[in-house]
Amino acid sequence: MQQVCFASCFDQNTYRDLKLKEGKSISIRLKSTNLVISDITGFSVSQNSFVSSSIPRGVALRKKTFCGKFAVSIEEFTNEMVGSKSCNIKFLRGRVPSWIKIPMSIALPFGAFETVLLEDVNKDIANKISHFMKFLNGGDLTKLRAIQESVLQMNAPLSLTHELKNKMRSSRIPWPGDEGERWNRAWQAIKKVWASKWNERAYISCKKANLNHDILCMAVLVQEVICGEYAFVIHTKNPLTGDTSEIYAEIVKGWGETLVGAYPGRAMSFITKKTNLTSHNVIGYPSKLIGLYCKQSIIFRSDSNGEDLEGYAGAGLYDSVVMDKVEKVVLDYSNDRLVVDKAFQNSLFSKIAEAGKIIEGLYGSPQDIEGLVKDGIIHVVQARPQI
Secondary structure, three states: OOOOOOOOOOOHHHHHHHHHOOOOOEEEEEEOOEEEEEEOOOOOOOHHHOOOOOOOOOOOOOOOOOOOOOOEEHHHOOOOOOOHHHHHHHHHOOOOOOOEEOOOEEEEOOOHHHHHHOOHHHHHHHHHHHHHHHHHHOOOOOHHHHHHHHHOOOOOOHHHHHHHHHHHHHOOOOOHHHHOOHHHHHHHHHHHHHHHHHOHHHHHHHHHOOOOHHHOOEEEEEEEEOOOOEEEEEEOOOOOOOOOOEEEEEEEEOOOHHHHOOOOOOOEEEEEEOOOOOOEEEEEOOOOOEEEEOOOEEEEEEEEOOOOEOOEOOOOOOOOEEOOOOEEEEOOOOOOHHHHOHHHHHHHHHHHHHHHHHHHHHHOOOEEEEEEEEOOEEEEEEEEEOO
């Protein structure tokens, strides 16, 4: 491990201060909501000064086999078919109160990609990938892109299209194939999720963790995109202080990718004590320049067997893809109710905090929860253990 920290800095003053420290050894720690930067003096920094990899020995990927179906409903989800992302959605359905909505979901299970690749229509592509894999296993990382491009050339067997269509319709998820070219966009999105197994960051992370990349397997969680007014992330343990009695949440306008992705600006953020969910401490006001909005669409979420392993945070390494274009809108906060309407703000914060507390209670441990607000209703699209 190279022990290199990659971070985003939106404060120009802090950025200039860091630039002045170039070539020096520094300590960076978080105190409340502020960074405390100080010089390290009095000793020589060596390779041994840094903590070695925190990934414990014994963490390993478990090999998965194809269940024989190209599409499975949420009722059929098991951890042998799909990853923790899908299993968590199944766990929450029927357990959360009715005012918290969980999206309808189906999945392309583990082994679907490998089975499609073995189809006669993909024989030449399979040979190309096998050829590139020999170079990749020899250390040639330039072949990662070639493998991804080959995956994107795969053809969909009729059996996959038929099963996916039937399963989506029976689960009340709109089938994109009835609108001409939209199925082609959906199929391309599915392939992009599969291909993300070979993105450079994920591949290197897997190798550094001594995990066997060859048996990393990618399921695809399929959900209808809900177009909300706001998106949020809840940490049921305050990540700034480690305080388990506090909930920390961030909220943005539009789709949540501006929150979980590297989009400039800050989200609105607040802290709430679990013992008093109606009292909130606002610690940051929004400054995101861009909001993302999408009409009715389908999202295909990566759900590998290399995510949320105990001791290894593989979440976020692989791609989730919306099949339709997302519109970028320049935001105006001057009349936004979340900023100017205190009663609305308190009501929404309380709902979000209560949802976080309920879901943490169901799992019995701190949770990292993603969701959105549409017409005042809370929708939770993802939950995972908080690292």
